[in-house]
Amino acid sequence: MKLDKKDLLLYGVTDSHYLNGRKLCELVEEAILGGATMIQIREKEMSHEEFKQEALEVQEVCQKYHVPLLINDDVKLCKEIDADGVHIGQDDLDLKETRKLLGEDKIIGVSAHNMKEAKKAYEDGADYLGVGAIFSTQTKNDAQDVSMNTLNEICQKVDIPVVAIGGINQVNVLEFMGINLDGVAIVSSIFGSEDIQKASSLLKDKIQRIVSNKMPTCLTIAGSDSSGGAGIQADLKTMLANRVYAMSVIAALTAQNTTGVDAIYDVDASFVASQMDSVFTDIYPMAVKIGMVSQKEVILAISEKLKQYHARNIVVDPVMVATSGAKLISDEAIDTLKENLFPLATVLTPNIPEAEVLSGLKINNEKEMLEAAKYIGDHYHCAVLLKGGHQINDANDLLYKEEKYQWFKGKRINNNNTHGTGCTLSSAIASYLARGENLENAVKKAKDYISGALAAMLDLGQGQGPMDHGYVLDKKD
């Protein structure tokens, strides 16, 4: 039997510790009835004879439902009972030897923990890769940790199907949103569940949506701007214009318009946390933009939830200082941002006054921009996009990432209606990160987008007006 990659979608791996008086083949039947698309019999503590007996019983069930059965480790047993294939690890029989013994018709899956192992397995003729442990697991004592980034890179660069394995459950399975994998291999969240059929069915539904989803997803955590030019409203418009699915967690409400902020209504930290739970446990965001958050408790709640859900591609716009130079948030909140939120960021996007506060350095020219960006990036272990302007240059932004600098030259656009430019730039960067662009390309595309929004010369309100976030839609007329 040759592998159909759809069979990898929900790959159930057995463990007879969960038998509880039942037979292994009965548990496997429940998993298949719930939607398991492939089974691996993996029993580390059985004699060869016991393993063979169990494998034959499980094989009968798998054949009844036309679900492929693979044997863990034991290549000879696979041949002996004519199973559909084997799964071997880096310490098991060599892949080329295994292929020689089993021939071209059997499925051979190989474990990989890094790009080197993945490429070698591909070159030596593996049919699929099992990559993990992605999350922590009790099932395999000697499991090696594999990061989501490594999994993502393997999925992008190695041209055979990939399943993730290790600690995958009903909640964290959503974290695979945006990773181009073919399925998940699971032991305990299937066979350790009270209702194996129901657990399998729920997992199958989730992984099916993730594997077939083509729409990037993006979340903004920020304040609402009633006049729609900045904050949550600008972020949602920007994300839509840049073709991602946009979600929002409202961290504060403002009564404001183009002439200023009239009132602020804070949102409880616990309600911010609830909103994040609602989003992350249903539609997992592939990037997160964080805008103005001014309450210590709210910042702490956001940081905790970002860690709990292993959020990735986090763009933090550290809104702390108004263009006039006035501080917008308390020193206590700035300290909480620095300690708790910045270390989680992929990139920070300060303007010149904010970079001065964060670095403690005065910035009067481009050389001092380089020094401040380096100080902030090295201090918080993230990339920094230090936005120009403010009398230093037209709109040349500096990206500092891993000891390297890159300037992004901006076109001077004679438009005083710049309400919400910071929100717009950071949410456009988040959109492109969600679309899978690297940071450099995301910044370039975000700058192009904002230049277009300014150049559209929208002129609304009696103060500093908003930009035309939807200018890209005009191209469709």
Ligand SMILES: Cc1ncc(COP(=O)(O)OP(=O)(O)O)c(N)n1
């Ligand atoms: C689908 C899948 N992926 C990885 C493994 C792990 O195999 P291995 O590294 O050989 O470890 P053991 O399972 O033998 O302990 C797997 N079994 N299945």
Ligand SMILES: Cc1ncsc1CCOP(=O)(O)O
């Ligand atoms: C076999 C294996 N290989 C890497 S992690 C793992 C165990 C997976 O089990 P669980 O799904 O219970 O974490």
Ligand SMILES: [Mg+2]
């Ligand atoms: Mg093995």
